[in-house]
Amino acid sequence: MSDKIQEGIYFRSLQRPGPHWRLLLLNVADGTSPEAATNAIGSLWVMLGRLRQGLVDDLNPPVAREGDPMPVAVPADSLTCLLGFGARLFNPHAHPLPLVRNIREKRPVLLREFDTRTAAPFPRLPWLPPQDRRQHDADLVVQFIADTDLAVNRAIVETAKHIADQQLPLQMVTFFDGFNRGDHRSWIDFHDSINTMDEAQRREVIELVNNLDNEWMVGGTFLAFLRLEIDLGMWRSLTREQQELIVGRDKLTGCPLRSVVMTAAGTLQGVKLAQCPMTGEIPPNPPPGFIDAPRPAGEPVLLASHIHRANVNRNAAPRERASNRVYRQGYEFLEVRPDGRLSLGLNFISFQAELERITDVLARNDWLGGVNFGGGPPGGEPPDRQILALVAGGFYAVPPHGDPFPGAVVFD
Amino acid sequence: MAKQPGNLNDLTGAARDEWNTVVAKLIVQAVNDSQTQHFVAQLPTNMTHPPDVVDWDGIPARVQTCLRSRNKAMELSDWTTGEGDRGRAVCHEEYMEWRTVRDPAGKITRVEITTEVQEYWITLARHDPVKLLARVAQFASEPTIPYQAVYGSVNPNAPSTTPDQREAGFRSMMLPRRGTLLPPRSPYNNGQKAICFLSQSVNSLGAAVFLAAFAGFPYAAVVGDGDPRPLTGAEAIASTKQSAVDCRNSDPTIVGAVIGQAFQGRQIALDDPPGLYITNVNAARLRQPDGQTLVPESWFNQMRGVPSDDGRPRAQRLVLEVPADLPFVVGDLIDSQTGETIDFGWQIAQLVKVGLYVRVGGSVPGGPRVEALKPTARCADQAECELYRRLHEEFLASQPQPEIQPSGAFGDAIERPSRIRGAYQ
Numbered sequence: 025m026s027d028k029i030q031e032g033i034y035f036r037s038l039q040r041p042g043p044h045w046r047l048l049l050l051n052v053a054d055g056t057s058p059e060a061a062t063n064a065i066g067s068l069w070v071m072l073g074r075l076r077q078g079l080v081d082d083l084n085p086p087v088a089r090e091g092d093p094m095p096v097a098v099p100a101d102s103l104t105c106l107l108g109f110g111a112r113l114f115n116p117h118a119h120p121l122p123l124v125r126n127i128r129e130k131r132p133v134l135l136r137e138f139d140t141r142t143a144a145p146f147p148r149l150p151w152l153p154p155q156d157r158r159q160h161d162a163d164l165v166v167q168f169i170a171d172t173d174l175a176v177n178r179a180i181v182e183t184a185k186h187i188a189d190q191q192l193p194l195q196m197v198t199f200f201d202g203f204n205r206g207d208h209r210s211w212i213d214f215h216d217s218i219n220t221m222d223e224a225q226r227r228e229v230i231e232l233v234n235n236l237d238n239e240w241m242v243g244g245t246f247l248a249f250l251r252l253e254i255d256l257g258m259w260r261s262l263t264r265e266q267q268e269l270i271v272g273r274d275k276l277t278g279c280p281l282r283s284v285v286m287t288a289a290g291t292l293q294g295v296k297l298a299q300c301p302m303t304g305e306i307p308p309n310p311p312p313g314f315i316d317a318p319r320p321a322g323e324p325v326l327l328a329s330h331i332h333r334a335n336v337n338r339n340a341a342p343r344e345r346a347s348n349r350v351y352r353q354g355y356e357f358l359e360v361r362p363d364g365r366l367s368l369g370l371n372f373i374s375f376q377a378e379l380e381r382i383t384d385v386l387a388r389n390d391w392l393g394g395v396n397f398g399g400g401p402p403g404g405e406p407p408d409r410q411i412l413a414l415v416a417g418g419f420y421a422v423p424p425h426g427d428p429f430p431g432a433v434v435f436d
Numbered sequence: 437m438a439k440q441p442g443n444l445n446d447l448t449g450a451a452r453d454e455w456n457t458v459v460a461k462l463i464v465q466a467v468n469d470s471q472t473q474h475f476v477a478q479l480p481t482n483m484t485h486p487p488d489v490v491d492w493d494g495i496p497a498r499v500q501t502c503l504r505s506r507n508k509a510m511e512l513s514d515w516t517t518g519e520g521d522r523g524r525a526v527c528h529e530e531y532m533e534w535r536t537v538r539d540p541a542g543k544i545t546r547v548e549i550t551t552e553v554q555e556y557w558i559t560l561a562r563h564d565p566v567k568l569l570a571r572v573a574q575f576a577s578e579p580t581i582p583y584q585a586v587y588g589s590v591n592p593n594a595p596s597t598t599p600d601q602r603e604a605g606f607r608s609m610m611l612p613r614r615g616t617l618l619p620p621r622s623p624y625n626n627g628q629k630a631i632c633f634l635s636q637s638v639n640s641l642g643a644a645v646f647l648a649a650f651a652g653f654p655y656a657a658v659v660g661d662g663d664p665r666p667l668t669g670a671e672a673i674a675s676t677k678q679s680a681v682d683c684r685n686s687d688p689t690i691v692g693a694v695i696g697q698a699f700q701g702r703q704i705a706l707d708d709p710p711g712l713y714i715t716n717v718n719a720a721r722l723r724q725p726d727g728q729t730l731v732p733e734s735w736f737n738q739m740r741g742v743p744s745d746d747g748r749p750r751a752q753r754l755v756l757e758v759p760a761d762l763p764f765v766v767g768d769l770i771d772s773q774t775g776e777t778i779d780f781g782w783q784i785a786q787l788v789k790v791g792l793y794v795r796v797g798g799s800v801p802g803g804p805r806v807e808a809l810k811p812t813a814r815c816a817d818q819a820e821c822e823l824y825r826r827l828h829e830e831f832l833a834s835q836p837q838p839e840i841q842p843s844g845a846f847g848d849a850i851e852r853p854s855r856i857r858g859a860y861q
Contacts (some may be wrong), residue, residue: 339696341669
């Protein structure tokens, strides 16, 4: 069965996302009518369609000089573009002249701006201090993924040029960057999560179906974006044993821990699952339980670890609400602040038909609502330290394919 | 001796003994009927500590899936008629039922949620009508209540009345009318004056025990050349003999969790005290009318249970109410994740997880039991969906028609006002 899910969500078999990622935030100018917004976004979408074929407008002028080669194509580098709508689009305080008619019927109920008035939008996931934060609400987001840094950067530059050339009522707000690590590890040096769902399950998790409350979104999905900074100093102040108990895996091999023992020195140490690989790379056919670690019943320290808190109901089918499964496409980031401090971490990107899944994972005490990353209660061992903080984030509606652009019907 | 749900002590003497027998019989029958080796009455050794929790969303999944609309599911789930809470009688099937109390203007002033099992209340009704009537009166905030409202034509206090007669009278009033989709006759358990315990038979302790027992096998699937993996709850319901219904939040979760342990060769038993418990309340999601101030957790009054030695909560009843000295009510509170004011009991119920506590341990020889997979249910297209659609039409027909204002030049009727008042409206 064909689907209407936009490109840029690599859930289909044999698809692999490119290693370079950008998330561009755009606003629609004040006073813009729904019709003008439709025309502007449609124009942008057409330009991005040409760019996906390697056609840059300035290299393919509408009036060619005699002898010019036509067309002039640049490597597209497998660029994909995904369009999403933010909560701001539906907010009449941001758009007194409403951009969306019948907001009450069209606004997806959980599409809310992250609250910056409180210290943390989720119980144990705080904001960075205001001076280090990069939080913006936006009407639109465009996700670019490609095989090269050039392709995703060019998409942003071409968007800026197009807005200027066409005098579109769109304004750039900011963009976020990210890249994939070829070693499949994150900045904390552990292997990052590995997908365990097949294509049909991934689609069940991603695609919104059977929804009369927001019919314009049927066939689409919701994007959750969390730019999470890692406090590397704090992380590295922990011993390897503590880190492994917090994560729930062996640091070098990625092997899940099955039990905990007390060492002669009086510290806790995890015991790896039997038959685990002895190399630092995940083998093509890992042993049972390697990727989807079985719940270590009777091991409260391991049950409090990150991998078990992130997936408490391991044997629930992905489509079930209780599974809280989401489809992740994470990208690391690294930048430097004006004062020389490094800012590094993960762009957590997930797609799910129900935003409740991600809010549930982040709010529930026995999931990740009870800890910042993993570990036991206060005073327990290993300690739950403040490892992650939020740089920016938001929820976005990602409508299905549509003409002239995904979700254009929302402006009708 | 089985403890009383929530570590309560309502039952004494013969009633306490009978509760022990009720629980033991339930489990024995479920184990015998299912022939499971993995679900057992008690684990003598290797018990986990603390117990594992198997929990799920208390709001009903099927009504929302079938009606393809959260808005419709919310209004049907709160549907109240002159016969009591019809929405509850039809929709609340996740081992959690609720009652929504409104002021004359229709604004919510209190939401009451229960997970208490009917088997416990029946045992109390059989042996201690005085205590039972006092408990009902307490829930209804009335000094006393007439026994007829709870026992019907049976005088529970007459010397010649037997426990069986009391039970018959109690069932006739406090449980749903057989063969109908109507709520109980008694206003003290149909929502008009109170709700006391889970009224639907699908929400009974027996139902939960049976579906756990029938899931107590190491059911597995092999996909391609891979190793066997445990069946999910939905797969097991489609492909094996189960006592569960797919497309709910509860049943597939319980089935999947039990199979997951059986797959590892483990045994699973209900933790003592047996019962259905409120395992989590996301109070932080609610804000006071200013949109910023958190709703204190103390406004969520969790009752009918105290934690066991493991420290885990064992509450079976939750009442949300704003203190009387404040100038607003529950209906003025705001859901910070949606921007909505609280217009339906559903919006409070969605903050609550309900579940079972289980002990896992032991070891059963033998490997996975590989099953041929059958297609899982297409939840939105199930035959039962027709029931929800029909009832929703009935609900709509029962509502007062919107007042039609003089139409404008283009004949526009005034839009029916929504009860959902988002922050952006």
